[in-house]
Amino acid sequence: MPAQRDQLEVDVLIVGGGPAGLAAAIKLRQLAKERGKDDLAVMLIDKGGDIGSHGISGAVVDPKGLDELIPDWRETAPVEAPVGKDELWYLSSGGAKYAVPAFAMPPMMKNAGKFVSSLQKLTKWLGGIAEENGADVFAAFPGQELLWDGDRVIGVRVGDKGVDHAGNPKANYEPGPDLLAKVVILSEGVRGTLAKQAIGKLGLDEGRDPQVYAVGIKELWQCAPGKVDPGSVIHTMGHPLPNETFGGGFIYGMQNDVLDIGLVTGLDYMDPTTDPHDNFQKYKQHPAIAKMIEGGKLLRYGAKAIPEGGFFAMPRPYADGLLLTGDSGGFLNGMRLKGIHLAIKSGIMAAETAFDAIVADKADAEELSKFQTAFENSWAYDEMRMARNFHQGFKGGLFAGMMNAGMAVYTGGRGFGVIDHLHGEAGYAQMKKLSERAPRASESRANIDNVMTFDKLTDVFNSGTMHDEDQVPHLHVADTSICADRCTVEYGNPCQYFCPAKVYEPLFNKTGENGSTKVDGRLQINFSNCVHCKTCDIMDPYQIITWVPPQGGEGPVYTGM
Ligand code: SF4
Secondary structure (H helix, E strand, O other): OOOOOOOEEEEEEOOOOOHHHHHHHHHHHHHHHHOOOOOOOOOEEOOOOOOOOOOOOOOEEOOOHHHHHHHOOOHHHOOEOOOOOOEEEEEEOOOOOEOOOOHHHHHHHHHOOOEOOOHHHHHHHHHHHHHHHOOOOOOOOEEEEEEEOOOOEEEEEEEEEEEEEOOEEEEEEEEOOOEEEEEEEOOOOOOOHHHHHHHHHOOOOOOOOOOOOEEEEEEEEOOOOOOOOOOOOOEEEOOOOOOOEHHHEEEEOHHHOEEEEEEEOOOOOOOOOOOHHHHHHHHHOOOHHHHOOOOOOEEEEEEEEEOOHHHHOOOOOOOOOOOHHHHOOOEOOOOEEOHHHHHHHHHHHHHHHHHHHOOOOOOOOOHOOOHHHHHHHHHHHHHHHHHHOOOOHHHHOOOOOOOOHHHHHOOOOOOOOOOOOOOOOHHHHHHHOOOOOOOOHHHHOOOOOOOOOOOHHHHHHHHOOEOOOOOOOOOOEEEEEHHHHHHHHHHOHHHHHHOOOOOOEEEEEEEEEEEEEEEEEEEEEHHHHOOOOHHHHHOOOOOOOOEOOOOOOOOOOOOOO
């Protein structure tokens, strides 16, 4: 392909227009103005059609990060409401609801002083501030591959536009530019494509626990007037997740009678037929939830993976020319169900480190390791340390996990048994083969009524997702013969269940004679449905699926999410 690529050089290149990346861009430009270096060139690129269009989160925002970045944020930030009602429920599979009394509410679940927000609106607002401060912000620019000089990151290649399904240039072909920078800050969100490349090549996760993930499925509902209390926060445990599966639900009250409702399923479940989208449909059918959305209308749907591994699963966040922030660096507190404030703080610290490195004209790993030192001296470190054993404590089920989290509060983060470090294991490796235990999830799927519960394709429509179908698919399955020859028999092709957008359709036939199984057919990949949640890259039991960004400006449109 004739690739006459433009080349652009900046001081700092930030990949990802989420809270971490935007905080980094804003802080860098603030420092440039304060310290007489107004010529500092800061560029931020994002794969979404607009800044914020791929932004999805619960979200109840701890204002700590915003307070540091934009002290007067309360005057203009588009938050929905300060948290008012704050409850924790246990939902039984029989339909009962048990509210935890206020005096027994775990301290990490209390949300007084926080704000119910839409991450899409918040990041769109932050994008405007980054631009006002002089950063160049480009949406529809997907970071496709890191550019290297040996082991030093020197820039990012942006994905091409206008390439057909066979890899040939179309009439609208536009090669993506090579963006060169003294420091590249990766803030791509969870399981970032470039972060994965860097972590793999440089071994940034050596000596760390494997990252563990969950996937959140969320909908916005327009409810009857007066039915939604803006700022109300309810978290739930129990139904529909079996005791062995990590996760829980959330229901947040937004303005204009909009309810934000979602369910998180841990991506370290054992049953290969577990379907997080189906779990969410069952969640809405619980009487306590159903009565809240009865008579309402589905507005928006989305899904996103969440890095849950915590402190011990954070990769080394620096290398020559490189910093990792936000979800890309594992800055998320699973115990408090919060990451936005940590993402912002990581962006601030990365900006301070990168600024000093550029002034010193020395952006090597030694200089950039000051990011790690800044983290270790910050409140973010104390918070991550306190939550360090949270997710791992749920290996023995919900009750054990809650006991472990409770113990952590009184033991400075040590878990049950006062253990300093509960070692985590990769989530996909927890999945059992069909021969090891009978799958249960597939036996009782939610009934779809198209009123309260919806199938995956209807939900994809409500995510606003769009991809040009005539492009090279952005989901790379390294060896599809494994899907046919092994996965069909061993796990029953779990991709058809864990993908919340019906991207993977195994069209295999199994026939058997004399105890042997013969499989023919193919795996159909409906890549244009993809809502960019990254679950397949994470949960595939053979680790042969690689998610890369499609051409720029495509994917979901998460308005209000
Ligand atoms: Fe998520 Fe992968 Fe499905 Fe896309 S294809 S929606 S990234 S699981």
